[in-house]
Amino acid sequence: MTQHTNIAKTTAETLPAERTRSGRCYRPNVDIMELADELLVVADVPGASGEDIDVKFEDGQLTIHAHVPQRQPEDTQYLLYEYGVGDYYRTFEVSEAIDSDKITAEYADGVLTLHLPKAEASKPRKIAVKT
């Protein structure tokens, strides 16, 4: 895709290998923040329901895959058609050492929030200077 397909969504540049469903895949908008003891990942995935979101963390790769059902029947007559409806897919390389057992996820109002706690070894530590 060379052009913007619409205002809010971009089609995913890489399609997940395991896809068995046809249809377009979109790249959700994501914010990533670093806090003292965790990474916070926030993704906009409107239209997905909580149970249909698949989050994986494997070999330093974080994958978000949200299944989104169609909103309108196939033969709908559109007066305006600005966004497509389809699955969301996105992968990130996470360089910080993450404690993968403690990753938590929340979903509300179309927004997915992931907390990736840093592993003990990579947390900042204050070293006392002896005098």
Add this chain to the structure above:
Amino acid sequence: MSLIPWRSKQQQSEESPLVACCREMDRLFENFFREPLSAWQWPFSDAGAWMPAVDVAENDREVTVRAELPGIEPKDLNVSVSGNQLIISGEKKQSEERTGKDYYHREIRFGSFRRTVPLPEGVDSENVEAEYANGVLTLRLKKSPAAAPRRIEIKTKS
């Protein structure tokens, strides 16, 4: 706001940029003469830096408008119908915990928005249902019975 011309994806991929440009110009003119006021409000209005994507579908009974509005509390959303215009406005608030953080990546926009969508004739502005679920706002606007297609009986003289 209504004149901002979003093209559908199918059209975009099939035609040359020149044809697309021509159509865009046509649309701008058309909208200007139809609704000169709303056309000239938008460059000067301070409405938000982002706008939700909307789709509008129509059938015999109702018009369905769906907007993707992730992360907005329903109480921060305003929907109104005036004349043949539907206005969706609101504010996407940034939560306290997210301000002043170190961002690695920033794609989500915050702030207020206002979107005007022209409605087809015959919509009953009293009869509107609104629903917000999983970040998608769905509005169903019933058409008034007078606007429903009616079959007209043709009498024959015998």
